[in-house]
Amino acid sequence: MLTRLSYRINTAIGRFLPEQRLFLKSDTDTRFIRLQPMTQAAALVGGALVLGWTILATSILLMDSIAAGSGRDQAQRQQILYEARLNALSADRDLRAEEAARAQERFNLALTEVSQMQGRLLASEDRRRELETGIDVIQETLRRTIKERDTARGESASFAAALRDETGSAKTGEGRARDAEATLEILAGALAGTAEQRDSMALVAMSARDEVESISNEKRQLEARNNVIFAKLEEAVTVSMEPLDKMFRSAGMSPDDMLRTVRRGYSGQGGPLGPFTMSTSGSNVLSPDEVRANAILQGLDRMNLYRLAAFKSPFAMPVKGNFRFTSGFGYRRDPKGAGTRMHSGTDMAGPHGMAILATADGVVTYAGYNSGYGRHIKIRHEFGIETSYAHLSNIRVSVGQKVSRGDRIGDMGSSGRSTGTHLHYEVRIGDKPVNPMTFIKAATDVF
Structure with a gap:
């Protein structure tokens, strides 16, 4: 009867305090001590009583210690607080004195800077006066030069009129020859500039044709590389998808139903990728490359859904190690x-x-x-x-x-x-x- 009662009590307590075993290993064999749930419960109750008694005794001793404080101790504490307050006031006074000294130093520095600025201001005023005097001299010289120029122009006009009266033209033969030579020089320069511009445009046209040919070759090479990349991606998606389909079908699960469930649960975070488009002409018709890219993205999205479904399905071992x-x-x-x-x-x-x-x-x-x-x-x-x-x-x-x-x-x-x-x-x-x-x-x- 007692054994059955003990077993029931151990079973009831075992829900909260499962049976523990303490292993003792020697050079020859290994033994263990079995700690029944009742034994663990008794140990916990005893420990709790000891802890409670310790807390209670400590509280009583602490209260006695507090109540035993004398007036002299309180006076000493008050004196310590008063001295600490005096020390704090003294430190605050020293701090204020130090701040006042720093303020006086800043004031002296500001006065020095003001004096220097006043000196520079006086020097600039003297310089301004010197510049005004120089400007007046330059203006006077300019006015005198303008008057002399106007006088020379008047004399030149009178000489030209006298020459025209005598020869019928204001220009001499030597002057007309110089004018013709100048005109020829201007025409020759214009023709040379035109020829040079023509040669430059021809070089630019040849360079443009070469550049167009180079761009066409690069485009053909890029299209070839894109075809190779698309083919490899399509092959990788196909090769990666078939084992996943086979894995879920082998486990007796419908991949399509499972993926629909995962897509509903992840429609707002990590769902289907958006369509891939590179058209800038405003047309809604996708190019063959865009269609292939969208197919690859849909395959990658399906693989991502498979990955999420695999983590939610028991495709793993419950134990690791030697078994x-x-x-x-x-x-x-x-x-x-x-x-x-x-x-x-x-x-x-x-x-x-x-x-x-x-x-x-x-x-x-x-x-x-x-x-x-x-x-x-x-x-x-x-x-x-x-x-x-x-x-x-x-x-x-x-x-x-x-x-x-x-x-x-x-x-x-x-x-x-x-x-x-x-x-x-x-x-x-x-x-x-x-x-x-x-x-x-x-x-x-x-x-």
Whole structure:
């Protein structure tokens, strides 16, 4: 009776304080001390009582120490505060005196600068007077020169009139010859400039033809390179897409339905890429290169959706390290002799305490003790998929917690209906169990 009651109490407390084992290793063997949930609870209660008594005793001693203060201590404290106040006032006075000294220095410096500016102002005034005197002299000289020029023009006009009266022309023969020579020089210069301009235009035309030919060659080379790049991109997208399609179809999932679900969830952040267009003529008709570019972008968008869907689906191993598969999915002989039973998951045996990892992003829907499953965790994923992890020794998540692929959610153990340390891993789609190895093998073939 007492043993059964103790077992029930240990089971009830074990939900909050799971059984712990303290391993003691020597040169020859390894032993462990088992800490039952009742033992842990008793230790916690005792520790809490000791801590409470310590806090209470400390509070009483502190209150006695405060109440035992004498008037002399208070007077000393007041004197210390008064001296500190005096020191602060003295420091403030010294600071104000130092600021006044700095202000006096700035005032003296300003006076020096004002005196220097006054000296420069007087010097500039003297310079201005000298310049005004010089300007007056220059103006007087200019007026005298203008008068002399006007007088010379008048004399020249009178001489020209006298010459015209005598010869019938104001120009001499020598002057007409000089005029003709000047005219010929002007015409020859104009013709030479025209010829030079013609030769320059011819060179420019030849250079333009060469440049057009070079641009045409570069355009043809660029089109050839673009064709090669487009072909490689199209081949890369096709080669990358086929394994992803095969992976999801091998897992019994419709890629089109799955991608539509992901696109709805990511329509505002990371959804389809916008169309690629390079037309500047205002026409809505896309060129062949633009059509190929849009097809490549749509393929890249589909690959991005596949990547998001892969992280939301259990295409990963729940354990990493040294382990082995001990039982597969399907009908088998019950390990405890209960006949032939359906085994709805895959068993993976490894060392006690081995990390159990979430195989996809999701939300924890169950985390606790579940009869034959022992310590059990269920995670709900997208697309109606649920994964299950059973026979754990420790649970590290709680219901409602969001987890990501690769997060540690528990430790491997042998709780519940188990014959040894291992992980029982299940995958369900629409509450129907499927073979987890389908997902694991599909991911192994791709990643």
